[in-house]
Amino acid sequence: MTSLLHRGATILCPHGGQAQPGSSSTRVQLGGQPAVTVAHMMTISGCPFTSGTNPMPCTQVQWTTPAARVTIEGSPALLSSSGGICIGAAGPAGPPQVVASQIRVTGQ
Template sequence: MSCPHGGRVTVLPSQSRVLVAGQPVATLADLFTVAGCAFTAGTKPQPCVTVRWITPSARIRVNGSPALLQGSAGICQSAEQIPQGPPVVSVVQQRAVGL
């Protein structure tokens, strides 16, 4: 996953009990940080630093937190919480399907 400007997104899972293909299931409670974003608005650097998810699963919860699915929408944000655009998700697992 990356920000729209090429910064790399790293996920710190909030849980490790529920796995799919050996990896923790992504949830709304996970911490998504961005490193390496070089976006500048005018002369002021405004790099993406985090991803905030807007539409997690309405029905599937993992340890009480809504799961993030292939169709979940998110927004990358600067340190000032200025929206910078949607994250680019390049790989998802297809072993489980949910709503």
């Protein structure tokens, strides 16, 4: 079992940009912060990736493997082990990394 993600989790793209959900659960809180599901779009800011001199930052996370057994408000929850891909102007860039999240609530 791994930790469920909440709005305050630290999630990075392969280049160090930080992902944040645009919205989150209105009813479920984890450690005092709203829970995040696959339905909550995550945008990435601060990605320094360039191709030559052209900035091509990662802009969003597309989650591919959310929780199989835990849903929140009808959508699969995101786990610290959930798989995904960071996407930007250059296309798919690699998986997001969950660096820190709450540790009290776990799921599969």
